[in-house]
Amino acid sequence: MSKVNNIVAIPMGDAAGIGPEITVKSLANEEIYEVCQPLVIGSAKVLQKAIEVTNFPLKLNLVSSPTDGNYTFGTIDLLDLDNINIEQLQPGVVQAQCGQAAFEYVKKSIELAMAKEVKSIATTPMNKESLKAAGVKYIGHTEMLEDLAGSRDPLTMFQVNSLRIFFLTRHVSLKQAISQMTKERVFDYVIRCHEALKRLGIESPKLAVAGLNPHSGEGGLFGMEEVEEIRPGIEIAIEEGYNVAGPVPADSVFFQALNGKYDAVLSLYHDQGHIAAKMTDFHRTISITNGLPFLRTSVDHGTAFDIAWKNIASSVSMEECIKLAAEYGSKF
Template sequence: MANDRAIVAIPMGDPAGIGPEITMKALSKQEIYDVCKPLVIGDAAVLEKAISIVGADLKINEVQVPAEGHYECGTVDVINLNNINIAELVYGQVSAQCGQGAFEYIKKSVELALAGEVKALATPPINKESLKAAQVPYIGHTEMLEALAGSEDPLTMFEVNGMRIFFLTRHLSLKDAIAQMTKERVHDYLIRCDRALQRLGVENRRFAVAGLNPHSGEGGLFGWEEVEHIKPGIELAIKDGINAVGPVPADSVFFHALNGKYDAVLSLYHDQGHIAAKMTDFHKTISITNGLPFLRTSVDHGTAFDIAGKNIASSVSMEECIKVAAQYAPSFTRSTL
């Protein structure tokens, strides 16, 4: 194994969800250790229970700092926050202690990343209801990382089978999302997306912007958003040196990106890009949060409370999440966007 493997922090997610078990499944595989040094931030008792559930041949090695880790398959290096009462842990149940625990794992991981002690974060799922029960003032990972890292409006990027998708808007109703599709926002996001790919080491970056309306509006026949905002925003970005085309009809742009015509697509709203990515490969769709002073990848599924603790959950997404973090970590630049 290479000696220059990056240390990737894995905050273990909501203890009542599938995060601990898919993390243990992933870390039972040599291929993960071939590409990085995984370090779990979590609760050792919860992880021991997860090891028992999945039947993995693993032992826990508690460390105080990342440099103390062994990083060898068969040994799971853990910074143990010891913040879960295991006797009160019920799989699949919303709980304040689990919401608070999940937040503390992320907070510690961010501190390590900001200090340069780990190169990247690879995050299992957390539960919004548990966060609310713990009175954690963030709705999810992105908002939490934004606040903890002191960043502003991070960019979400999906990657699956070499296709990259950015999102102009995130968790908004379609009506509210359309209201945000201004030429200024399209212009700004294309510039930021270009810088994001540059930070990940992608050269000769070519973007396509998805259309909103059928056939990208057909010059106003099916809506004026493309004419009045989306195309003018693209033209402004081109004047600033961004290699971008569009709007390209959404029923074809993702197919072309998947086949290498574009390095990334700017999706205009949440479901437009999510559907394209997850239909390509649901389990291997990985989320990358750009605009932070550190690299962060994430599985793109939830805590799956209905199957938590049953050794049913697939670890494919978690494995891919760690691998993508390891892939980009060597070329990632730490400056903010």
């Protein structure tokens, strides 16, 4: 893939967490520069400290816009927002300045993506407590993206190896999640999943919907959700011409998709899909946000305050995150 005009914006994340470290470590991998033009949005003082901690022979190139970047291995192109007091930075500690700065990095990245100055965004982790301490009104990336990019209910997809997983429900209790599993919602998400897969380059996607109850309820013996809501939603989609199967028992559907039977699985609730993805390969599980005017990928781990600034955080997930942003972002 050509890297020309494939700039990936990388907001640095919470300065007290592992975001700066994994950003530096990722950009110390020459493979990244073979697939895209990485542009970090962050703090020069913090990133310079991360370079020193990780001990890579890298230099910073401060730019005022994406077009100013050199994008050559050995140099990190950085749009410096200069919004961290480095003297007051405490690694591994919740701080308002870090929450505010992390939000500003994402906000700037979204502005660049909306202006078509970058192709995609690959996000590092933020800390919800730090955001709250700063008075930021959003609890995480998804909420920021939904509001600032003007998108309705962005669609989350995990990818790990060849396994793709969508989520019908996200951060709600299991009881609430089950109440949201209506035939109307299932039908709507089947359509949205197909559209997302086509946008990612899969011309004729085949989707599977996971079952909720053991053996997908066995015709009502182990619960009526499949009979009353999930299957009827799928049947409406089939009548409309969508290639979708299910509900397929959750103990087998993810394995089948990993081995090519389906292009993606619609998981019914948070942990159902998260467990399947992370057991496949924890470090290479990447979150992709669909339904935006641009592509956004993200690592699926937190700020890891307990190991921050100790040069022990793995950058494998971040590297995969950037590579997928480059691969799919070029299609937007």
